[in-house]
Amino acid sequence: MEATMVVMVHALAAILTLWLISRSLWHLVWRPYAFVGWFERQGIRGPPYRFVLGSLWEMKQMLIAERAMTGESTQKMIVQWCNLIEKGDGHQAKIDMGCYAEELTLGVIERVIFGAHYKEAREVFAEGKEIKKLVVHALADPRIPGFRYLPTRRNFQAWKLDRSITSKITRLIKERLASGVDGDDLIGLMLRANKSEEVESLSSDDMISECKTIFAAGQDTGATLLTWGMFLLTIYPEWKERLREEVLRECRDDDGEAPYINSIKVLGKLKLLNMFLLETLRLYSLLPFLLRKTASDTTLANIKFRKGTMITIPVMTLHRSKEIWGLDADEFNPMRFEKGVLGAANNTYAMLAFSCGPRGCPGRNYTMIEVQTVMTMILRRFSFSLSSQYVHMPRNFISLAPRYGLPLIVRKLMDGEKK
Numbered sequence: 543m544e545a546t547m548v549v550m551v552h553a554l555a556a557i558l559t560l561w562l563i564s565r566s567l568w569h570l571v572w573r574p575y576a577f578v579g580w581f582e583r584q585g586i587r588g589p590p591y592r593f594v595l596g597s598l599w600e601m602k603q604m605l606i607a608e609r610a611m612t613g614e615s616t617q618k619m620i621v622q623w624c625n626l627i628e629k630g631d632g633h634q635a636k637i638d639m640g641c642y643a644e645e646l647t648l649g650v651i652e653r654v655i656f657g658a659h660y661k662e663a664r665e666v667f668a669e670g671k672e673i674k675k676l677v678v679h680a681l682a683d684p685r686i687p688g689f690r691y692l693p694t695r696r697n698f699q700a701w702k703l704d705r706s707i708t709s710k711i712t713r714l715i716k717e718r719l720a721s722g723v724d725g726d727d728l729i730g731l732m733l734r735a736n737k738s739e740e741v742e743s744l745s746s747d748d749m750i751s752e753c754k755t756i757f758a759a760g761q762d763t764g765a766t767l768l769t770w771g772m773f774l775l776t777i778y779p780e781w782k783e784r785l786r787e788e789v790l791r792e793c794r795d796d797d798g799e800a801p802y803i804n805s806i807k808v809l810g811k812l813k814l815l816n817m818f819l820l821e822t823l824r825l826y827s828l829l830p831f832l833l834r835k836t837a838s839d840t841t842l843a844n845i846k847f848r849k850g851t852m853i854t855i856p857v858m859t860l861h862r863s864k865e866i867w868g869l870d871a872d873e874f875n876p877m878r879f880e881k882g883v884l885g886a887a888n889n890t891y892a893m894l895a896f897s898c899g900p901r902g903c904p905g906r907n908y909t910m911i912e913v914q915t916v917m918t919m920i921l922r923r924f925s926f927s928l929s930s931q932y933v934h935m936p937r938n939f940i941s942l943a944p945r946y947g948l949p950l951i952v953r954k955l956m957d958g959e960k961k
């Protein structure tokens with residue numbers, strides 16, 4: 543009896559070991575090879591790679607496409623607001639700007655990356671949100687090397703979500719390749735960059751992780767800047783009027799009727815709006831601190847740091863430093879940016895909302911175009927104020943956002959108010 547038990551335990555252990563080996567081989571060897579092979583058949587070859595996204599002209603085309611998509615999505619949002627007003631008392635409606643901003647920027651980024659709206663992109667977004675929660679919890683974990691590789695419940699959850707995101711993005715890229723469509727979206731740019739002789743090829747993994755990065759970095763950032771911008775306009779109504787006046791003045795076509803979707807050239811003329819957004823980013827910096835690791839033994843401000851030291855750059859504190867920005871550093875004053883970012887403070891690196899240097903944010907223009915386009919269109923159509931239900935509680939959940947959203951009361955502008 544005992545001998546049978548021993549044989550059974552051994553057999554079970556052998557089966558389990560074989561199963562584990564086959565799973566590991568599948569994940570580590572066979573699957574990546576199959577995947578790379580599949581991409582190679584499409585003419586996409588592997589590493590190494592530098593981050594190259596086609597030519598500058600192509601990047602510009604992508605921004606033009608982004609602006610058009612933002613215009614369309616904002617138009618859709620405007621119609622929804624008008625319907626809400628009609629269904630209500632006909633004068634005004636309560637909306638949560640945070641939710642609309644999230645939906646709008648998600649609609650734009652999925653089209654900027656994949657060229658169309660996809661159910662999978664929505665699911666990727668929802669799963670990305672779950673990962674974000676896990677990351678926030680992980681920040682409180684003990685700093686033990688290799689901790690993130692341990693099979694804890696949270697790590698398992700994160701790995702599962704990451705696998706699901708990867709497979710959905712892979713499916714979307716495959717479908718796109720199969721369709722043979724060559725668009726002005728991120729996938730189109732990467733595929734063209736691959737065909738070009740001048741740049742090194744992207745591997746399949748590079749393409750997937752590029753999509754993941756842009757999706758993660760580019761969605762809620764724009765939504766949050768838009769939300770803080772709208773919040774500040776309700777707190778400083780004189781700025782709402784100044785910006786509306788600028789928008790109505792600059793965004794006119796030959797008929798004297800302002801177009802829905804402004805050209806980039808027009809956006810360039812909206813100086814006050816640009817200054818307003820810079821001041822919003824100064825006071826409500828989305829990333830309240832940045833982290834850097836010293837690559838070698840370093841001396842900063844006469845303090846010696848050993849190689850590998852983690853340094854926290856307190857962006858939020860620096861953005862409100864009177865030494866750097868002057869005595870009115872705590873006050874809201876977009877006019878400080880009248881002579882540009884360099885003229886606003888006594889330090890070249892004072893404005894860190896997008897960080898700076900080679901690892902500064904590559905999505906800066908993208909966001910500014912997106913948020914300017916949306917605000918321009920809202921300012922032309924609506925008047926808005928803060929709902930009494932608003933609770934001012936900024937929360938740093940990887941990025942700084944209003945914890946309970948931004949409830950606004952929106953009202954359609956009368957014809958007389960648009961002049």
Ligand code: HEM
Pocket residue numbers: 755756759760761763764767828829832833894895896897900901902903904905906908909
């Ligand atoms: C208001 C909006 C945004 C803000 C405030 C912002 C801010 C930042 C900051 C501070 C960094 C540097 C992070 C660090 O070094 O630790 C960064 C990096 C990055 N951002 Fe943004 N970002 C915004 C929007 C976007 C958008 C819309 C995209 C893409 C479409 C994007 C893509 C990226 C990427 C890919 C990086 C990593 C760059 C690298 O590691 O070299 N960002 N962003």
